[in-house]
Every structure is written in C-alpha cells, then in structure tokens.
Amino acid sequence: MSLIHTAWNYLWDFGVQMFKLGIDLFWFLLDFADNIFLLAADLVRLALTMLTGWLGLDSIWVELGMVLVYLAGILGVIMLAALVLLLVERRVAGFVQYRLGPNRVGFQGILQPIADMLKLLTKENITPAGVDKPLHTLAPVLVLVPTIMAFAVVPFGRGMAALDLNIGLFYLIAVTSLTTIPFLMGGWGSNNKYSLLGGMRAVAQMISYEVPMVFSLLGVVMIAGSLQMSQIVEAQQKVWFVFLQPLAFFVYIIAATAECNRLPFDIPEGESELTAGVYTEYTGMKWSLFMMTEYGNLVLVSAVATTMFLGGWHGPLLPGWFWFGLKTSLLLGFFILMRWTFPRVRVDQLMKIGWKYLVPVSLLNVFITGIGVYLYKSMGW
C-alpha cells in the first residue's frame, strides 16, 4: 500500500515538475520568439566582431557592417511589403468590385507580383527626348532614399529599431519631407506638361499636409514627454494613445493618406486628369521604383501610426513584432479599402481641407492636450 502511495507521490511530483518545466519552456519560447530578431542581430554582430578581430580592423567596421545589415533588413521589409501589397491591393480591389483579381500565377496568384516585377525589369528603359537627363534619371533613385532613411527609427518590436534616436520622431518628420524634392525633380525633368503639373501638385500637397501631420503627432509627444520612438511606445503600456488622442489620430490618418498620394488625395498622379502626373514619362524599372516608394511610404505611415497611436509592439502573449505587424497590416487594409471607395478631391479642395480644417483641428488638439497634461500634472495623479 505504502509502495503504491510512494510511487504515486513520485509520479505526482514528476508531473508537477514537468508541468512547471513546460510553462517555463513556453515562456522561454515566447521570449525567444519575441527577441528572435534581436538575437539574430547579436549573432551577426558577434560574427562581425570576430571577423574584424581576426583581420585586425578597428571596431568602427563592426558598426559600419551592422549599418549595412540593418539597411538590408529595412530594404527587405520594404521590398516584401511592396510585393505583398501589390497583390493584396489587387485582390482586395477584386473583392470590392465583385470580380476575382489576379489568381492565375501560382496558388491564388501569389506569384503575380514576382511576374510583374520581372516584366518591369525586362522592359525597355526609355529616356524621352528633351528630358533634363540628370534630374529625370536621379528622381526615381532618390525618391526611395527618404523612405529607407525614415524606417531606421521605426521600432518594429521591443528594442527592434535600427537606430533608436532620442529625437526619433523629429528625424522621421525631417527626413520624410525630403520626398517632395524627387517628385519635383521628376515632374520638372520629364519635359512633359502633365508631369510638370503633377510635380507642382505634389509639392503643394506634401508641404500642406506636412503641417497638420506634425501638429497631430505633437499631442502624442506632449503626453509621452519624449521624441524617442521606443519611449513613446513604452508610454502606451497601459492605454493606447488613440484613446487619449482620437482627434489627432483622425487628422493623422487623413494627412498620411495625402502624404502617400493615395486615392482620395492622389492628385499628383491624377490618372483621369494628368494621365499619370509625375510618372507619365517613366517606364520599366524607374516607374517601379516610384511604385515601390508609394507602397514603402504607405507602410511607413501605417507603422508610424501604429507606433504613435496603437501601442506599437504592446499586445498580449504573442511576440511584439507580430503585434506590430498585425496592427500595421490592419491600417494598410484600411488605406486600401479607402482607395477603392472614394473619388478624388480637386486640388483646391485638397488645399482647403488641409489648411482650413485639418490645421485648426490639429492646433485645437494640441491646445486641449496641453490643458489636459497640465491638469493631470497639477493634480498629481
């Protein structure tokens, strides 16, 4: 009897231990999944350190190597996002419009973007007569640069920003405003009146919408008390800023759509008016660089919205980067649905919306937030 009893006790203890081990393993796996990209980065850094040590180089080369690794990672994210979005957008459009969309290349059309890219790569690279050649050629190359630079400060997960600057948001805003210049270069250098009009519109639109966008982000900064992206996300541990700053979120989404030249505000492209606006004279790979930038910018504004308003990587149980990706994807889906629903606004109406509605509203939001923050602090909660 006592033998059985002892055996049962042993078994019970063993079971309990195994259960505890299982829980530990579970948490370890979660933690591992959460930090998998950080671990990978550390491994690469370790390898680079060993390599430079072996070659007898200065440690600055390790940092430079890491920059290249981060750049490759960011480029990978942009390329992948552009490819996926290319397909998703067309399939969603098909869904919205009672048709199928591309579903022939590969299973459910998943190879369609690759086929498209191959087609674009093999197309002739036409440089039309009379273009300002340096400007015309440089514009599609330069247009992608600010987007890549801006991604440097985006925290894809806990500690997963390539460069966690203490003025991250400021840097991001400063860099993204540079996108305007390549658009103007393309518009001016193409020797085409439609392109010129498109370039003019692009500049007017992007500069106008920069203002409400920055003001809407200001409210978040006032609450978080920091310009560092990771700090802002940390400040949303308890409550997401979209609940504290609904007005700012609203303004930001509209301004961001305009910044990306997406459909209610796609007047620089304005297919039915300006044939293709800035892109009119671009073919093949040059054109696809512009397209990639458009999708890159879309991912960027969604990622920034996630960081600033939707709590970044915060979310229960699952890895931070997964939550970040999920929230960003949902926002992207929203932008895509918006594109297939609305007509385009006119250029003067666009200006009116920007300066007469969004700027005052975002200023009002800053004012309200200021009072709120002051009250909150003076009450000492």
Added chain:
Amino acid sequence: MKTQELTINMGPQHPSTHGVFRLILNLDGEVATGSTSVPGYLHRGLEKLAEGRTYAQFIPYTDRLDYLSSMSNNLGYVQAVEKMLSIKVPERAEYLRVIFAELQRIANHLVAIGTFALDLGAWTAVVFAFNYREKIMDLFSMTCGGRLTYNYMRIGGVSHDIPWAFIPRLRYFLDYMEDSLAEFQRLVTGNEIFQARTKGIGIISSEKARDYGLSGPNLRASGVNYDVRKNRPYGIYERFDFKACVLENGDCFDRYMVRVMEIEESIKIIRQAVRDLPEGPVMAQVPRNIKPPVGEVYHSIENPKGELGFYLVSDGGPKPYRLHIRRPSFVNLAVLDEIVPGWLVADVVAILASLDIVLGEVDG
C-alpha cells in the same frame, strides 16, 4: 510675377476623353483659360457611305454611330425609312422596339454615370456600372446574338422574336436594376467628395443650352423640359406613363442625376411594355427591293444622348440620295469650349464626362 500660359494637348490619347477626342487646353496654372475642341479622329464618312448602299444595308452602319446605344440608332434609322415608305409596323414589334430602346437607354446611362465617376477618380463605381450593364448585354445577346452592335431593328419590324426565357429574365433584371441603382447611389451620389466635385461645376444656363441646341439629359439638366418622346412622340410612346426628368441647376451633378432618374423612368416604361406586350408577328410585309417614293423625310428620336435625327432624301432609287444624321453627341460637344474657361483641369475632365459624348457619334 511674370507667368506664362501653358497649352496642353488633352488627347487624342488621354484616359478621360472617352475615345479619340482632342482638347487643346490653355492653362494658367491649374485654371483653364480657354479650349479648342478638335474632333474628327474617328470620322468614317457614314453619311457618304449611306449613298452607296441600299436602305436596308445601312442599318448595321448605324450601330457604329454611338456604339453605346446601337439599338436606339437602329430605331431612329428604320423609323425614318418606314416614314418614307408609310409602313405599318406590327404591334408586337413596336412593343419590342420600346423594350429594347429603353434597355439600351439604361445601358448607355450606366456607362455614362460609371465613367463620369471614374473620371472623378472613383474606380469601383465604373466596375459596378459595367457589371449591371452586363446583364443587359446578356438580354440583348440572347435575342439577337450581338453584345455591342446588334443590327436588330429592321425596316418593318425587328429581326427576331424574343426567346421564351426572355420575359422572366427581363422581369428579374428590372428588379435587380432597381436594387443595383440604389446600391450605386449609396456608393456615389451620397459621397461628400463626389458632391463637392460636381455641384455647381460647369453650369450651363437654360438660355445657353437652348442657344447651343443641346438635347437629351444635358438639356433637361438645365431646366428645359424637352423630351422627343413627349414633345414629338414617335412609335407608341404616347401609350406609356412616364415623365421627362428635368432638373434646374445645369451643373455636373444635375446632368448626372437626370441620367439616374431616367434609368428609373426607363424601368417604369419597360414594366408597362412587358405588361401590355401582345402576341403576333414581328415583321410587316415589306417589299424585297425598297424603293421609297421621291421625296425627303426627317425623323428624330430620343436617343440616350439626345435628339438623334435622320434626314433622308430619296430619288426613287434603291439607295438614299442623301442622308444627314443629326448626331446629339456632336451638337452637345459644341458647348464645351463655351463653358470650359474659368474651371480647373479636374473640372474640365468632369464637365467633358458629364456631357457624355461618344466619339463614334461625334465624328460620324
């Protein structure tokens, strides 16, 4: 600051000129200061072609006039010839003609409002509209085999009687169309951006509309109550209860709304025609060689685009001596240069789209 006007060649190849139409546009920045229409890229000389063909042989050519409303063009032409020959068309054929002409009006207006929304940047609207139109194409093809150029109307009747499955499917379609139009209105008409883009844009006053001889929805949107079906009834249109859709403002939004309302009216007319559709033959006894007596005749009908008139002169032979076609799109287009100055580029596109031209008809 010294500024310079920009001259833009809008077309012949441009996404929103609805074919090969060229508009030379002078721009001060974004504002249009003037324009010159250059039609004629699709000119085939249909009027001259008619002189080399017998009366019956010209019917397929009318399909190619306004290729979005071929049925109505057929109807106008054959009625003109029938007027010359004083042929009495069988009752059933008359009703079928009304059914098909009104279905064609719905199809044409769907393309008109769909592409109008497309030119304002609403991609989904045009796909929806073409999707509804597809059902009409099915009805046409099950009767006469054609989807775009039908060649259905004949001098003295119609080419085929309807198949047995036609009426049930037509009834189903009419219900479907009512729901679909409501859906389309929810998507487009109520949209704030759409209204901001169209209300008060490209206003044509009723005087100007009269002066330029506009007809059809463009005229009625300017507050002139003129519908050939009402004012100079042809065929059996007096028997049906419908109203001419008239709106007051004459802007792009009203031109759009008139078309939406006309779709509803056409549904009403078709319902009445289906209710009263008699049995009987669909072709009258017509001589094999059509040789109208010496003389001339002008017959006009309410084409979806406006008043489509055929002026035929006969010298007693088997071929027309002269044919002139009053093409509503061509006449309606004339007002464009008058109303363009002062509007933005985007508005010019909207105005052009709201006039609903088809270049096959403009150029003849």
